[in-house]
Amino acid sequence: xxxxxxxxxxxxxxxxxxxxxxxxxYQMLEAGQELRRKGVDAVIGYFEPxxxxxxxxxxxxxxxxxxxxLEYRGTIFEEMDTDVILRRKPExxxxxxxxxxxxxxxxxxxxxxxxxxxxxxxxxxxTSLNIQHLESLNDxxxxxTGVRVRETIPDWVxxxxxxxxxVDVTPRALRHRxxxxxxxxxxxxxxxxxxxxxxxxxxxxxxxxxxxxxHEIEEKLSAQDDLAPADGAALSPVPASPPRRKECILICIxxxxxxxxxxxxxxxxxxxxRAECLAIYVSPDAALAGLSPEDRExxxxxxxxxxxxxxxxxxxEGLDLAAGVVQFAHEHGVTQVFMGRSVSRNWKQRLHGTxxxxxxxxxxxxxxxIVAERRR
Amino acid sequence: xxDQRPSPEELLRRVEAEERQAxxxxxxxxxxxxxxxxxxxxxxxxxxxxxxxxxxxxxxxxxxxVEPEVQCLVGTLEVIPGLRLRSDGTEVEVLDVIAILKRHPQxxxxxxxxxxxxxxxxxxxxxxxxxxxxxxGITxxxxxxxxxxxxxxxxxxxxxxxxxxxxxxxxxxxxxxEIVIVDAPPEDLHQREPGSxxxxxxxxxxxxxxLLMAAEVVDAQLHQxxxxxxxxxxxxxxxxxxxxxxxxxxxxxxxxxxRRNAERFHCGFLAVYVRQAxxxxxxxxxxxxxxxxxxxxGAEVHILEAADSAQAILDFARAHAVTQLFVGHSxxxxxxxxxxxxxxxxxxxxxxxxxxxxxPHPASS
Numbered sequence: 001x002x003x004x005x006x007x008x009x010x011x012x013x014x015x016x017x018x019x020x021x022x023x024x025x026y027q028m029l030e031a032g033q034e035l036r037r038k039g040v041d042a043v044i045g046y047f048e049p050x051x052x053x054x055x056x057x058x059x060x061x062x063x064x065x066x067x068x069x070l071e072y073r074g075t076i077f078e079e080m081d082t083d084v085i086l087r088r089k090p091e092x093x094x095x096x097x098x099x100x101x102x103x104x105x106x107x108x109x110x111x112x113x114x115x116x117x118x119x120x121x122x123x124x125x126x127t128s129l130n131i132q133h134l135e136s137l138n139d140x141x142x143x144x145t146g147v148r149v150r151e152t153i154p155d156w157v158x159x160x161x162x163x164x165x166x167v168d169v170t171p172r173a174l175r176h177r178x179x180x181x182x183x184x185x186x187x188x189x190x191x192x193x194x195x196x197x198x199x200x201x202x203x204x205x206x207x208x209x210x211x212x213x214x215h216e217i218e219e220k221l222s223a224q225d226d227l228a229p230a231d232g233a234a235l236s237p238v239p240a241s242p243p244r245r246k247e248c249i250l251i252c253i254x255x256x257x258x259x260x261x262x263x264x265x266x267x268x269x270x271x272x273x274r275a276e277c278l279a280i281y282v283s284p285d286a287a288l289a290g291l292s293p294e295d296r297e298x299x300x301x302x303x304x305x306x307x308x309x310x311x312x313x314x315x316x317e318g319l320d321l322a323a324g325v326v327q328f329a330h331e332h333g334v335t336q337v338f339m340g341r342s343v344s345r346n347w348k349q350r351l352h353g354t355x356x357x358x359x360x361x362x363x364x365x366x367x368x369x370i371v372a373e374r375r376r
Numbered sequence: 377x378x379d380q381r382p383s384p385e386e387l388l389r390r391v392e393a394e395e396r397q398a399x400x401x402x403x404x405x406x407x408x409x410x411x412x413x414x415x416x417x418x419x420x421x422x423x424x425x426x427x428x429x430x431x432x433x434x435x436x437x438x439x440x441x442v443e444p445e446v447q448c449l450v451g452t453l454e455v456i457p458g459l460r461l462r463s464d465g466t467e468v469e470v471l472d473v474i475a476i477l478k479r480h481p482q483x484x485x486x487x488x489x490x491x492x493x494x495x496x497x498x499x500x501x502x503x504x505x506x507x508x509x510x511x512x513g514i515t516x517x518x519x520x521x522x523x524x525x526x527x528x529x530x531x532x533x534x535x536x537x538x539x540x541x542x543x544x545x546x547x548x549x550x551x552x553x554e555i556v557i558v559d560a561p562p563e564d565l566h567q568r569e570p571g572s573x574x575x576x577x578x579x580x581x582x583x584x585x586x587l588l589m590a591a592e593v594v595d596a597q598l599h600q601x602x603x604x605x606x607x608x609x610x611x612x613x614x615x616x617x618x619x620x621x622x623x624x625x626x627x628x629x630x631x632x633x634x635r636r637n638a639e640r641f642h643c644g645f646l647a648v649y650v651r652q653a654x655x656x657x658x659x660x661x662x663x664x665x666x667x668x669x670x671x672x673x674g675a676e677v678h679i680l681e682a683a684d685s686a687q688a689i690l691d692f693a694r695a696h697a698v699t700q701l702f703v704g705h706s707x708x709x710x711x712x713x714x715x716x717x718x719x720x721x722x723x724x725x726x727x728x729x730x731x732x733x734x735x736p737h738p739a740s741s
Contacts, residue, residue: 013561144611166559166587170404173554200605203598204613207591210557211614211642214587217580224577265731272640341728356724360705360734367633367735372699373728 007122012115013163014098015128016213018205019197021174021183024128024167025050025096029058031126032094036062042092045118045125046080046111052182062094070103077103082114085123092124099133099153112157131209134158135309136268139261139374140208145201146376155271156310159216166213171202215272222274247275250334251306252325253313254281255295258340258373259302265371266338267309278332279306279313282324286315322358329366336367390604401515403506405489405549408521408558409586410579412565415519415558416442416487420449422517423485427453432482436509436516437471437502439487453485463494471505473498476514483515490524490544503544519558522586525549535581550593557590559583588642599697611697615643618698619675620689622649623659625704626737627666633735634702635673643699647675648692650685686723693730700731 013031017024025048035042043063049056065088068081079102085093095118100111108114115125132141135152142148158164169177178189178197251266253259263279270277281288281299288296303313318324329337339356360368404422408415416439427433435455442450456476458469470493476484486509491502499505506516523532526543533539549555562571562579571579595614602611619634621627631647638645647670649663670677682688693701703723724732 140612144613163561163563165561166557168557168559168590170554170556200598200601200611203594203601204611207594207598207613210587210591210594213559214584214591214642217584217587221577221580221584273637274640336733341725360736363736365736367733369731369733370724372730375728 006120010092010119010122010124011163012119012124012161013126013165014158014161015126015167016164016209017128017130017167018209019130019132019174019202021177022167022169024130025052026055026058027165027167028094028096028126028128029055029062032062032092033058035092040092041090042094043085043088043090045082045085045093045095046097047094048096050183054182063090065093070105072103072105079103079106080111080114082107082117085118086121089121090123092126093118095125095127098127098129098157099151101151110153112153116157129153129158131205131212134212136264136271137208139264141205143374143376144204145196147196154309155267159219159271161216164213164216166209168206168210171199171206174202175199219274245333245335247273247336248332248334249273249275249277249336249338250325250329250332251277251279251311251338252282252340253279253299253302253306254340255291255298255302256340257298259298260305261374262338262340262371263302263306263309263311267311269338269369275335277311278334279303279311280316280325280328281313282316282318282321282328284317284319286317288315322355322362325359326362326366329363334366336369337363338369338371341370341373399513401510401513402554403510403552404515404517404554404556405552406517406519406556406558407549407586407590408519409582410523410565411521413558413560415521417446417449418556418558419485419487419517419519420446420453423453423483424449426483434476434479434481434484436476436484436486437469437488438485440469454481456484461494461497468494470494470497471502473505473508476509477512480512481514483517484509486516486518489518489520490540490542492542501544503548507548520544520549522582522589525589528585528589531585532582535578535585550596552593555590555593557586559587591642612699614697615641615700616696616698617641617643617645617700617702618689618693618696619645619647619670619702620649620704621647621663621666621670622704623655623662623666624737626735627704628669630702630704630735631666631670631673631675634675637700638674644696645673645675646678646696646698648678648680648689650680650682650688652685686726690723690726693727698730700733701727702733702735704735704737 015024015027029047032042032044043065044059045065046067047059047064065081065085067078068084070077070079080095095111095115098112098115102109102111102114108117115127118125131137132149133151133153134155136155138149138152175193175197177183178193181189183189184192249266249270251262253263266279267277269275281303284290288299291299303315306313316324316328318327325337328334337359339359356368356370406415406418420438423433423435433453435450435453437458438450438455456472456479459472461468461470471486486502486506489503489506493500493502493505499508506518509516522528523536524540524543525546527546529539529543562576562583565571565579591614598611598613617634617638619627619630634645634647647667649667655663667677667679678692680688680692
């Protein structure tokens with residue numbers, strides 16, 4: 001007996017903004033209204049009204065799937081009810097705030113995972129997202145704005161969208177909206193204007209959002225070329241460059257927190273260069289037995305973090321860090337090694353050089369990138 | 377650290393610029409990558425909202441054939457009828473600049489910024505009409521299609537095979553106080569008749585171009601704003617690659633990689649050389665060759681005079697908001713001094729706000 005064929009995956013569309021209040025939710029609902037007018041069965045799976053009248057008015061006539069209530073530490077939280085949506089099985093489901101983290105006790109920890117369940121069931125999803133939630137931008141956003149964004153979304157989830165639409169307003173218009181109390185309450189708005197919503201922060205975020213959307217379009221076009229090279233070549237605006245070795249980036253992880261910065265940056269550069277991306281930890285033993293429990297936990301956490309970003313990880317057995325890195329690089333066709341800055345020079349390093357020095361000396365034709373420190 | 381304080385001349389220039397700006401109307405542009413993305417709708421919707429907030433808004437020009445939802449908005453606003461002129465046997469509508477100046481609204485909406493006026497008009501181009509309105513202190517909200525920007529015609533032609541007859545200079549677009557990108561999926565544009573895959577592809581390419589152009593404008597405005605405030609903050613919203621050229625580096629590989637990376641990131645690409653005294657003629661020749669190669673690769677080449685080359689490069693990199701510094705190393709017998717004595721070692725340690733990419737020298741392999 002053959003199992004029933006899985007339904008075709010739903011279409012995945014993201015309205016991308018650069019800050020709260022640019023109008024993502026409004027546009028998402030507007031798209032839902034447009035579909036409804038055309039006779040498409042579109043429902044609201046989750047929508048965050050934020051008390052914005054203009055936005056709330058756009059829900060009129062659209063069916064809202066009731067939310068699921070969950071208790072956590074004595075407070076009732078409301079989350080999207082994925083099971084009910086699956087049973088209701090609309091053609092299109094509108095889901096606000098893709099980067100949302102579900103309350104503990106939910107079936108899945110992230111809303112994007114719920115969205116994946118809907119897509120897998122053949123339900124198309126239209127959703128909203130702000131650029132600062134992109135995992136690979138987390139350190140840069142913190143450096144720029146002083147805000148450490150807690151709710152992040154792996155870049156590959158966004159890459160999978162069939163369509164990303166930029167929702168744009170000028171920072172000036174956005175600040176006016178804040179001043180008029182359209183986005184937040186008066187008190188919260190004043191704070192926001194002074195901190196996150198400064199003209200320069202908003203401009204920088206806006207530029208990043210535009211560039212990211214452009215990048216996603218380029219990647220889609222390039223993927224099409226790979227599928228149909230003969231056809232694409234004639235249409236491509238840039239003359240085809242000679243074939244070259246595919247880039248491969250290797251990230252050297254250790255127990256230091258800076259490893260996270262390294263992983264994010266490596267992932268981002270790999271995405272732009274269309275490079276493969278690997279991460280390793282060099283250890284005398286595969287079980288990491290020589291590490292203190294804290295360090296072992298940190299290394300494992302960093303490797304897990306890398307895997308979440310779809311980076312292949314490996315623990316490489318070796319007594320000598322530099323030699324281990326270089327040997328792995330040579331065996332795996334690595335073109336670029338990402339490393340952190342070497343720390344204090346102890347007597348051993350004074351004798352043999354820091355790890356970085358030794359990697360550079362041994363690496364021969366491999367490039368080595370020492371990633372910027374993010375500070376404020 | 378270079379002296380960042382503005383000179384008295386610079387301060388005067390800024391004050392004058394501010395005064396000019398204060399009496400001038402503001403220019404706001406809605407930029408779309410094709411027709412039917414919804415530029416006119418956004419422009420008129422902005423007019424409606426401004427009117428709701430008590431501003432005196434008029435329509436200076438709107439196309440006669442518009443979608444029903446756009447027509448709805450037109451109905452809510454005062455229209456100053458255009459002048460009808462005959463040109464080559466057809467009737468053309470142009471902005472009635474005199475009527476608008478006389479009416480003197482706070483805000484004037486002008487659709488289709490890139491139109492040419494027929495011969496004998498007050499100004500040859502509509503954007504010049506708009507400039508007059510701005511000069512009279514009237515704020516203008518307008519809409520333009522990327523395909524009508526003069527300097528982008530080569531890129532547009534590569535994508536669409538066509539050049540626009542009527543264009544507006546990019547400098548005018550960049551002079552806008554605010555620019556808004558109007559984005560929509562290509563599929564939404566050919567709702568009535570589904571477009572071919574080639575159409576969709578062309579539209580996607582135009583869309584990417586529009587987003588990148590808007591990002592450039594935002595970046596330029598951001599740096600201007602930072603400069604005016606006199607603050608030196610590093611935002612890194614745009615990648616910038618700087619290749620350091622020395623006679624001993626594998627410049628060819630660094631430049632090739634720099635060019636490719638700049639293409640992928642759509643970012644700034646610079647090359648720098650710090651002049652060294654007493655270089656052997658063979659090395660001088662090499663440097664000249666590398667600099668020529670850098671220019672060919674599309675890098676903006678800078679030659680610096682400084683005693684401390686590492687410091688000079690770092691200062692330069694900071695001033696140009698560089699995010700990726702490409703340096704070469706050589707593994708000859710003196711590798712340790714080359715790399716970890718002065719100046720490279722110093723550079724790697726000091727360049728902590730940017731990625732440093734070290735390129736091996738072929739002699740070492």
